[in-house]
Amino acid sequence: MRVLVVGAGLAGLTAANDLAAQGEDVQVLEARDRVGGRMHGIEVAEGSWADAGAAYLGERHTELLALMAETDLKAVSTTMDGASRFALGQDARTPDAQSVPGRFPPLSGVALGELFDLLDEVTRTIRVDAPWLTPDAERLDATTAAEWAEENLRHPDARLFFPLFLGEMMAAAPADVSVLHMAFYLRSGGGLRYLNAFAGGAQESRIDGGAHRLCEALAARLGDRVRLAEPVLAVEQDDDGVTVRTEGGAYRGDTVIIAVPPVLADRIDFRPGLPAPRSSDRTAPGCAVKVHLVHPSPLWRDMGLSGWSVSSDGPLLSTVDDSPPGGVGVLTGFVTGEEARRYAALPPAEQRAAAVAQAARLFPGLPEPIGFHVTNWLDEPYSRGCYAALFGPGDWIAQGPGLTRPHGRVHWAGTETSTEFFGLMEGAIRSGHRAAAEAADDHLTAGSAL
Ligand SMILES: Cc1cc2nc3c(=O)[nH]c(=O)nc-3n(C[C@H](O)[C@H](O)[C@H](O)COP(=O)(O)OP(=O)(O)OC[C@H]3O[C@@H](n4cnc5c(N)ncnc54)[C@H](O)[C@@H]3O)c2cc1C
Structure with missing residues (x-):
């Protein structure tokens, strides 16, 4: 059986690996020129990587931990030693953020x-x-x-x-x-x-070297069965199989797994058409901008601070210490919701000035960073769901029942199709396993009728 997989994020790569391990003929088609989708690493200093997308995991993320063990990737703890800083409700320009032990x-x-x-x-x-x-x-x-x-x-x-x-x-x-x-x-x-929670919770640790390494390891196993820069435009089914059309060409298979967020799945031209759309004009793509301030070492630790902060005024609504063990200091700032829309529209120099000034108020004495990176997920054309698609009014009732229902030879994966750990890496993996099992089942039943 030949299975086409659309999307080389964690869900698509998991499904493709499962099927390849069973001896099926797999072809993955990815729109970007890299794998990983919402798992994306940036090199913030020589040999030091930060997570521009997904980062955190916890012990309940059992499928993720299993894949990490299989691919020899280790978890590193998220550092939370020291006091937290809170600037809540006061004028953002006053320098008096409060230091508080713990996270409350x-x-x-x-x-x-x-x-x-x-x-x-x-x-x-x-x-x-x-x-x-x-x-x-x-x-x-x-x-x-x-x-x-x-x-x-x-x-x-x-x-x-x-x-x-x-x-x-x-x-x-x-x-x-x-x-x-x-x-x-x-x-x-x-x-x-x-x-x-951090300790004992869903943000207990990160993948050493960056979460993107997991996708790279899964893609490496597939080799040239992953094709990059192949945005899928159309999926056509007939009695004998399925044709997937990209800008560059056409691929023929028995079955296809679509492993992209719902808003992007709706941009693909399905023939015959889907019985119902997978998103609506109320489905929001999410509002996340991640900011990384890089220092020679985690200087806030010398001040007895954990790097964790929460502010009611932006741009950095929260910060966390994501420094790699023994290396540079990486302070990650999260800009979300309405604040992300405002911040994303600023010119780069203003983004930097606002983030650096706020970090210096939160962690008094923190000098200018030696590196500064902004990852704006709002403008990513192939990620319309950051962290995950946000279902607005009416979406679950209208779209929910159809999210995993196969459309003939078309199966669905992606974190938004998992009711367990929806929106997380763990959900993406679970959806990939499910979709691969469904596609393999198609093989046994020689394809399902529309
Ligand atoms: C800023 C941020 C922080 C996050 N933090 C965490 C966290 O701490 N912990 C956690 O568990 N999760 C986190 N997440 C969520 C996590 O990243 C996702 O749940 C997971 O990576 C989704 O994987 P996926 O394979 O379902 O989708 P994606 O990663 O979106 O993969 C879909 C792939 O399909 C490709 N594609 C799209 N359209 C087409 C097309 N037409 N043709 C071909 N290819 C196409 C895309 O380029 C992409 O590679 C975060 C996400 C973001 C953005």
Whole structure:
């Protein structure tokens, strides 16, 4: 059997590797001139790499850890020793960010307790395997997280912290996602406490040398079965097989796995057409800009600080120490939600000035960085989902039931098709395994009828 795989992100590469290991003939077609999709490394100093895309993982990410073990990649702990810095609610220009031991923000404990209780309450009701079947799904899917906050959050500290929390978790502005999607995302990722935690949680470690190395290792196994710079434009099915058309040519196979985010899948011309679109005009591509400030060493550690900070004024809404062990100091800044849209539109010199000035306020005495990098995922034409696609009002009810349903010889992969660890690397791998198993099944049943 010949299987064509569209997209050489983690999901597509996982599926292709599974099928190749079973002896199937596989061809991967990737639009970019690199593999990895939303897993992308940048060399911030000679031999030191930072994650411009996905970075963090935890012990519940069992498929990811298994693939890392197979490809000889190690995990490094995310450093959290030292005090955190918080600049919440005050004028961003004042230099008085607060140092606080641990990670809990210096806001009303009662307000934050109530916020997390309310989020827990709505998260608990979600049918994670089929969110559209959740009791009260229609209402939860029709309401945005912004409307939910307006209705439910009374305390000013809860109102201040909620968008920061959502930005950090999902790179979402509250108006962009439905309550159903927000609650599903939290449940799918292991609950808000697991998702939000470093030690013992979903951000416990990173892949040594960069997450992109995993995709590179999977692609290396496939060799010339991965073709780069081949954006797929059309997928045509007939009685005998499938033809995938790219700008450069046409590829014939028995089955195809589409491993791209839903918004991009809808740009492919399917013949016969899909029974329903995979996204809507309310599906948002996510709002993430990652900033890396590079120093000769992690200088904030000398100040007794962990590098972790949260600010209610941008551009750097949070920062974290992503320094490689024993090397340069890498402070990663996250710019998400509405702030990302504003920051992404600034000229590069202004982006740098704003980020460097804020870092110096947060970590007093921090000098000019020796390196500075901005990765703007908003403008990436082949990643319309950063961190992951954001399902807006109506999306789960309309698109959810069809997300994994094969369309004849077309199967679906990608983190947005996984109800387990949706949006994460772990979800991408699980979706790749599922799609490969489905395609292999097609082989046994000699292709499925439309
Ligand atoms: C800034 C950022 C931070 C993140 N942080 C984390 C984190 O800490 N932990 C975590 O687990 N996850 C994180 N994620 C999410 C994680 O990166 C994704 O869940 C995962 O990489 C998705 O893999 P995928 O294969 O489903 O999709 P993608 O990586 O998007 O792969 C899809 C591939 O398809 C290609 N493509 C698109 N259209 C076409 C076409 N028409 N023809 C051919 N090829 C096409 C794309 O170029 C891409 O290579 C983050 C993402 C971002 C952007």
